[in-house]
Amino acid sequence: MSKRIFINIVPGKTFLHKLSGKTKVGLFIVCIVYTIMSFDLRLLAPLMFLSLIAIVSLKPDWKVIIVLFIAIFLMNFFNIFLYWVVKPDIGSEWTGGTSTILYSFSSYYFVSLETLWYLLVRLFKMLTSFTVSMAFILSITPSELASGLHGLGVPYKICTVVSLAFRYIPDISRDYENIKVSMQARGVEMDLRKTPILKRLKQTIYILFPLIITSFDRIGNIANALDLRGYGLKKDRTYYAEVEPTLMDKLFRWSTLALFLFCLAWIVSRNIWEPATKMWFPFEV
Amino acid sequence: MKKKSIIELIVGEWNTKTIVAVAIGAALFGVLMVYGGVQVFTNTKLTTAMLIPVIVGALFGPVPALVACGVGNVLADLIGGWGFWFDWSIGNAVLGFFVGLLPVYGARIDEGIFNVKHAVIFAIIAVLANALAFGVITPIFTVLFYGGELTITFMQSLTGGASNVLVLTLLGIPLLFLLAKRYGGSKNLTKE
Numbered sequence: 415m416s417k418r419i420f421i422n423i424v425p426g427k428t429f430l431h432k433l434s435g436k437t438k439v440g441l442f443i444v445c446i447v448y449t450i451m452s453f454d455l456r457l458l459a460p461l462m463f464l465s466l467i468a469i470v471s472l473k474p475d476w477k478v479i480i481v482l483f484i485a486i487f488l489m490n491f492f493n494i495f496l497y498w499v500v501k502p503d504i505g506s507e508w509t510g511g512t513s514t515i516l517y518s519f520s521s522y523y524f525v526s527l528e529t530l531w532y533l534l535v536r537l538f539k540m541l542t543s544f545t546v547s548m549a550f551i552l553s554i555t556p557s558e559l560a561s562g563l564h565g566l567g568v569p570y571k572i573c574t575v576v577s578l579a580f581r582y583i584p585d586i587s588r589d590y591e592n593i594k595v596s597m598q599a600r601g602v603e604m605d606l607r608k609t610p611i612l613k614r615l616k617q618t619i620y621i622l623f624p625l626i627i628t629s630f631d632r633i634g635n636i637a638n639a640l641d642l643r644g645y646g647l648k649k650d651r652t653y654y655a656e657v658e659p660t661l662m663d664k665l666f667r668w669s670t671l672a673l674f675l676f677c678l679a680w681i682v683s684r685n686i687w688e689p690a691t692k693m694w695f696p697f698e699v
Numbered sequence: 700m701k702k703k704s705i706i707e708l709i710v711g712e713w714n715t716k717t718i719v720a721v722a723i724g725a726a727l728f729g730v731l732m733v734y735g736g737v738q739v740f741t742n743t744k745l746t747t748a749m750l751i752p753v754i755v756g757a758l759f760g761p762v763p764a765l766v767a768c769g770v771g772n773v774l775a776d777l778i779g780g781w782g783f784w785f786d787w788s789i790g791n792a793v794l795g796f797f798v799g800l801l802p803v804y805g806a807r808i809d810e811g812i813f814n815v816k817h818a819v820i821f822a823i824i825a826v827l828a829n830a831l832a833f834g835v836i837t838p839i840f841t842v843l844f845y846g847g848e849l850t851i852t853f854m855q856s857l858t859g860g861a862s863n864v865l866v867l868t869l870l871g872i873p874l875l876f877l878l879a880k881r882y883g884g885s886k887n888l889t890k891e
Contacts, residue, residue, distance in 0.1 A: 446783050449782070449783075450782075450783060450785075450844065450845070482780075486780035486781075489780070489781065490780070490781060493781065496740065497851065500850075500851060500854060501850060501851065504851075539782065540780070540781055540782040543780075543782040543783055544780035544781075544782070547776075547777050547778075547780065548780075550777075551777065551778070571713060571718055572766070574718055574722065575718055575721050575722045575725060575766060575770055576722075576725075576770055578718075578719065578722035578723070578726075579722040579723070579725035579726040579729065579770055579771070579774055580726070580774065582722065582723055582726035583726050583729065583730055583774070583778065585726075586726055586727060586730045587730070618735065618747070619747075619870070622731075622735065622747055622750075623874070623877075625727075626727065626750065626751075626754065626874075629723050629726075629727055630720070630723065630754060630758075632723070633716060633719050633720045633723060634716070636719045636723075637714075637715045637716040637718075637719045637720075640715050640718075640719065641715050645715055646714070646715050646718075
């Protein structure tokens with residue numbers, strides 16, 4: 415768990431790190447809208463490609479990233495498999511009603527081309543959303559997140575909530591490890607392979623309650639530290655991470671705006687005028 | 700102590716302490732949603748994250764619990780890698796609001812007041828709020844944001860709602876008694 419959660423506290427040196435917070439947050443939000451709005455492989459593939467390039471350009475710790483990718487892929491694969499178990503003909507209502515059966519186990523369980531296509535596009539969509547999130551997490555710091563959200567018009571107290579929560583995630587994993595180790599020192603078996611599932615659930619609670627209570631006990635300290643620095647005295651505030659937009663920032667903001675207008679046009683023309691349950695299907699008969 | 704009006708109880712005091720509590724609640728909610736659960740159905744977990752709105756609600760009120768759940772779910776989507784499902788974030792936020800109603804019906808955890816009557820009301824609200832949040836609100840937003848897919852959404856609602864009720868009653872109520880004892884013990888001074 416501790417290896418999986420990582421965020422930047424100090425801004426990095428690569429091209430994407432140097433963009434301002436507002437640019438990154440805006441682009442990220444528009445990209446998420448873009449991934450959600452359609453089940454069209456022709457739209458998703460370029461974004462997947464671009465976000466992979468972004469991840470490579472951010473020079474991450476590859477060992478962690480690859481393990482994470484495999485875990486996320488397996489989890490999503492299991493999810494779409496459950497979709498198939500529940501509704502083997504789920505694809506046909508998205509692709510236009512036909513169902514070309516490739517292989518059938520029984521009259522209810524069959525593999526059709528449409529379902530296969532739908533589930534693969536769905537998996538691709540989840541993975542695209544993940545790579546976009548990954549690029550965002552790797553490129554941003556908590557202060558940039560707060561200043562970016564504030565630049566987009568979110569009230570600053572909500573910005574503080576979001577950035578503080580984002581910043582606190584690694585601390586939780588550190589606390590979790592500490593509590594786990596101290597439980598083991600008291601003789602509680604925490605090895606996943608050596609304990610049956612019900613006992614493991616009970617032991618999760620032994621970690622969980624101290625974790626929740628220590629976290630909530632820390633509220634006083636953090637709140638005092640913020641108060642002592644004059645937090646919340648005025649109606650509004652500025653951010654240290656808020657910088658004048660550079661030429662690159664301006665370029666990215668214009669492209670974000672263009673992408674946003676494209677999303678808006680797509681949503682109005684494809685999702686509102688026509689029924690939304692339609693997807694691009696190349697093997698249509 | 701000054702008696703608070705019902706609106707003050709619902710909105711909560713948005714001072715620095717509340718903001719920090721909501722932030723930490725959101726972070727815990729996000730992490731527990733990703734790592735602190737057992738998968739029961741596609742994208743649905745028996746998750747211990749549901750304990751967070753109980754605590755935030757008990758100590759700070761329903762609107763802070765709502766914000767903690769909403770932000771926490773978006774963070775969980777961000778680090779979880781299963782895609783962004785804002786319909787569920789809204790459903791969880793609504794659920795957080797109802798679970799966090801504790802101070803409104805008189806359970807004052809920070810003063811050590813929590814008895815069997817409050818526990819019963821809490822359990823009833825947990826069942827009703829799950830039905831409302833995942834049976835009505837999430838499907839509405841599923842249709843609005845993602846179009847269709849209602850069969851699977853309802854199955855997710857049913858399994859997710861049932862596991863939430865289990866966590867809220869079986870773990871939430873003991874936790875509330877524990878917290879009430881903890882806070883009540885340290886504040887037994889009376890004004891002369």
